[in-house]
Amino acid sequence: MARVFNWQIGRTMNYWYSEKRPKRQFGAVFDINKCIECQTCTLACKTTWTTGRGQEYMLWNNVETKPYGSYPLAWDVQMLNKLGPQIWEGERYTGRTIFEAVPPGMRVLGTDRQDIDYTYPNVGEDEILGAVERGGALGLPQQMWMFYLARICNHCTYPACLASCPRSSIYKRPEDGIVVIDQSRCRGYQECVKACPYGKVYFNPATGTSEKCIACYPKIEQGIQPQCFVNCIGKIRLQGWINPPERAREDNPVDYLVHVRKMALPLYPQFGLEPNVYYVPPIHVPESFTIQMFGPGAPAAVKAYRNARNDKTLAGLFALFGSTERTIPYFKIVGDYAVALDDAKREMMRVPIYEPVYVRPAQDRLYQVMRGNTT
Amino acid sequence: MTRRIAFIFLALVALGGCTSRPAQDTEQVAAKFTTAPLPFDDPASSLWNQAAEHPAALLKQDIAEPMLTKAGVELVKVRALYNAEWVVFRLEWSDSTQDLIPRAGRSSDAAAIQFPLLGDADVPDAAMGEKGKGVRIWYWKALWQDDAARAQSGGGDRVARLYPNAAIDHYPYEANPSARAEMEKRYAPARAAGNPITVLPGEGPVQVLVAEGFGNTRVAQTQAARGRGQWASGKWMAIIARPMRGGAELGDLAAGKRSYVAFAIWDGAEAHTGSRKMRSNWIPLVLRAR
Numbered sequence: 001m002a003r004v005f006n007w008q009i010g011r012t013m014n015y016w017y018s019e020k021r022p023k024r025q026f027g028a029v030f031d032i033n034k035c036i037e038c039q040t041c042t043l044a045c046k047t048t049w050t051t052g053r054g055q056e057y058m059l060w061n062n063v064e065t066k067p068y069g070s071y072p073l074a075w076d077v078q079m080l081n082k083l084g085p086q087i088w089e090g091e092r093y094t095g096r097t098i099f100e101a102v103p104p105g106m107r108v109l110g111t112d113r114q115d116i117d118y119t120y121p122n123v124g125e126d127e128i129l130g131a132v133e134r135g136g137a138l139g140l141p142q143q144m145w146m147f148y149l150a151r152i153c154n155h156c157t158y159p160a161c162l163a164s165c166p167r168s169s170i171y172k173r174p175e176d177g178i179v180v181i182d183q184s185r186c187r188g189y190q191e192c193v194k195a196c197p198y199g200k201v202y203f204n205p206a207t208g209t210s211e212k213c214i215a216c217y218p219k220i221e222q223g224i225q226p227q228c229f230v231n232c233i234g235k236i237r238l239q240g241w242i243n244p245p246e247r248a249r250e251d252n253p254v255d256y257l258v259h260v261r262k263m264a265l266p267l268y269p270q271f272g273l274e275p276n277v278y279y280v281p282p283i284h285v286p287e288s289f290t291i292q293m294f295g296p297g298a299p300a301a302v303k304a305y306r307n308a309r310n311d312k313t314l315a316g317l318f319a320l321f322g323s324t325e326r327t328i329p330y331f332k333i334v335g336d337y338a339v340a341l342d343d344a345k346r347e348m349m350r351v352p353i354y355e356p357v358y359v360r361p362a363q364d365r366l367y368q369v370m371r372g373n374t375t
Numbered sequence: 376m377t378r379r380i381a382f383i384f385l386a387l388v389a390l391g392g393c394t395s396r397p398a399q400d401t402e403q404v405a406a407k408f409t410t411a412p413l414p415f416d417d418p419a420s421s422l423w424n425q426a427a428e429h430p431a432a433l434l435k436q437d438i439a440e441p442m443l444t445k446a447g448v449e450l451v452k453v454r455a456l457y458n459a460e461w462v463v464f465r466l467e468w469s470d471s472t473q474d475l476i477p478r479a480g481r482s483s484d485a486a487a488i489q490f491p492l493l494g495d496a497d498v499p500d501a502a503m504g505e506k507g508k509g510v511r512i513w514y515w516k517a518l519w520q521d522d523a524a525r526a527q528s529g530g531g532d533r534v535a536r537l538y539p540n541a542a543i544d545h546y547p548y549e550a551n552p553s554a555r556a557e558m559e560k561r562y563a564p565a566r567a568a569g570n571p572i573t574v575l576p577g578e579g580p581v582q583v584l585v586a587e588g589f590g591n592t593r594v595a596q597t598q599a600a601r602g603r604g605q606w607a608s609g610k611w612m613a614i615i616a617r618p619m620r621g622g623a624e625l626g627d628l629a630a631g632k633r634s635y636v637a638f639a640i641w642d643g644a645e646a647h648t649g650s651r652k653m654r655s656n657w658i659p660l661v662l663r664a665r
Contacts, residue, residue, distance in 0.1 A: 051547055052562025053534055105442030112646070114480040166441060166590050166650055184568035187592075188477060189649040191441060205478045205533050207573050208518070209565035 001099070004158060007245050008269040008295070009093035014100050015272075016107055016163035025177035026155045026215050027242025027254040028229070029264040031280040031321065033305070034236040037063045037125075037148040044231035045152075048216070054206025057118045060213035061228040063150045067289065068124030072117035075199035079271065080292070082109060086270045088296045097272025098160060098197055108160045110194035117199075147282040150236065152228060153200045153213035154267065154275030155179050161212070164195030177276065178215045186210055197271045223327050223342070235322025240329055242276055251330045251341075253317055254278070261314065263301045265294035280305055316353040324349040400427035403659035404636055406455035406462055413456055413463045416603045418612035423465055426454040431638050433653035438502045439589040440650075447642045447653045451486070457662055461601070462628055463616040464488055466638065473606040474643025475521040476533045482648045483518035485641040486604075486613050487584075490634065491657075492626045501637050501657045503586045511595065511625050512584040513615050515602045517643070520580035579603065581615055583625065589650060597624045634660045 003012045004019035045061035062071045070076055079098070080086070086095040098109040128146045155172075159179045162170040169185040170192060172178070181192070181201075186209040192201045193210055201212045216226035224230070225239040240254040248259035257264040257278065264278035281290045281298045283305055290298035308314040316338030320331060323340065326348050330341035333353070340349040362370055407426040414420035431451045435443040452467040466486050474484045491498045492509045499508035518533075525531060534541070548558040559567040566573045571582070571594040581600035586592040599621060604613035620627045628634055635657040641647035 049561055053532065053546060055562065056541065056543060105437060105440055105444050107440045112480055115478055118479060168590060183564040184570050186565065186570065187572055187649065193479065203479055205476060205537055207563050207565040208477060209570060211564065
């Protein structure tokens with residue numbers, strides 16, 4: 001095992017290979033507060049990549065309801081349970097990662113997946129935590145909550161799938177950090193299926209190999225965001241590039257939200273994979289849950305998000321989400337507009353930071369009628 | 376009278392021993408030469424009784440991660456026959472379930488015979504060989520045999536067999552056969568990429584592999600193999616055959632010349648795949664002179 005630095009847990013850790021970061025790293029921010037679980041992303045992915053024989057059950061992109069939803073079944077609670085106590089001391093994680101809690105003879109701490117784990121793709125949909133009949137609805141604030149968690153492969157800096165493959169059939173593309181399985185080399189051992197704690201690698205019984213999200217790299221190569229991003233009707237997603245914290249740039253939208261403002265957080269950073277999809281945590285969920293899921297920065301992220309509308313840079317940046325199908329490497333604020341810039345810093349898209357609000361009086365004085373907002 | 380009865384009793388015991396208890400050779404796998412047609416497809420052929428049985432002990436693969444942490448099949452009984460062209464092995468082991476098609480958490484039952492590429496004086500590590508000292512592996516997989524059987528009998532593909540009640544609305548490439556090759560890049564990428572595990576290897580369910588240590592196994596360019604497995608009553612009997620003369624890539628065997636073999640067994644019900652297997656050490660292989 002090599003020793004590598006994982007900035008998300010604030011320390012070095014064990015990993016199967018030595019640290020080697022790609023030239024640039026695919027990164028994304030998902031604003032959980034905007035997701036309505038329409039599954040348009042899921043279908044966009046499904047119709048693009050996984051409508052073949054043997055791929056029926058694959059959801060490279062899925063949206064599940066938290067706290068009770070999960071696909072594959074209980075992917076998160078199984079690993080949380082296996083990992084044991086997950087202690088943070090400030091921003092430093094002192095518990096064990098899946099590479100440190102590895103049982104003898106294995107490469108990573110994995111999860112055995114069975115057919116039944118894929119039998120209920122939307123289990124727990126819309127179910128809230130709490131029980132109304134116990135009087136929970138009477139108290140304030142109400143502890144009745146749920147939220148939608150949209151998930152794709154995290155294209156981790158330290159992928160467990162990659163570490164687990166005894167044939168080295170999985171690699172991180174040096175040009176963009178996207179993690180892919182070499183389909184000509186894989187022999188279907190399913191080690192990666194067990195190893196990914198996020199459950200994002202699937203075995204294809206028809207071909208006998210494992211498959212996973214490829215971040216729509218043919219689109220990325222053309223400077224276009226993946227299918228699940230551009231089809232998101234809630235405009236919750238933004239794809240760009242993430243730098244390590246010491247090289248963070250204020251004009252990089254992903255860096256800005258992740259490193260500068262610390263509003264977008266990794267999913268289960270304590271697993272140790274340094275995942276590169278970052279989430280703006282839900283604002284209405286108890287801190288104990290968001291800290292467990294997104295790390296100790298969750299309360300501050302929620303606080304900053306609540307004030308985002310009054311912050312011109314933040315409001316502008318969030319307005320750029322879903323504004324263009326092009327990847328947004330850079331951005332800037334110009335007057336009342338947020339501007340998306342390409343790699344050469346040329347303007348790609350310009351959106352108003354604040355949409356105008358029109359308030360129409362209910363009474364039309366001219367015609368002496370009352371008008372409602374309906375019909 | 377008592378003496379005569381005792382003699383008849385002893386004779387019966389001796390005769391019974393000859394017919395029901397096969398001759399064992401615990402030191403080596405002693406292949407028996409035969410002029411009769413080799414039983415490539417018949418594990419139950421009486422010809423097998425001519426060859427001594429070698430009980431090969433199997434150990435957990437615990438050298439390279441991922442290892443096997445729980446023991447699987449610990450004994451494989453081996454017999455071998457040969458003629459001028461082929462050496463045919465019959466492997467027999469206990470397995471309470473017949474596992475054919477891999478799916479999440481399950482794999483295919485499989486067996487393999489490994490040979491050193493180089494001769495007696497320079498035998499590589501028995502665990503997949505080593506760099507510069509390769510091994511050649513004849514790998515039988517129940518899945519591939521089942522694929523062929525279903526193709527012949529019209530028994531449907533793997534998905535149909537695994538999930539007979541699944542209802543699918545539409546597969547895009549079935550709706551447009553002319554675009555199938557192009558669409559397979561997305562919908563069956565391993566096949567489109569020419570992955571050798573997606574096509575039936577050689578003439579039967581045995582694939583010849585080349586390795587120089589763990590993690591670098593590849594399919595040999597020369598595919599010279601035959602084989603067939605048969606599962607009944609909690610027991611697999613699998614035949615794996617290799618040519619006597621395999622050339623530069625696969626190596627040669629010669630009557631009277633000492634060589635080595637090693638065996639491996641995978642139990643699909645326990646999700647054994649790749650290095651998660653039971654394996655033997657090198658065992659001397661002797662092709663008994665005619």
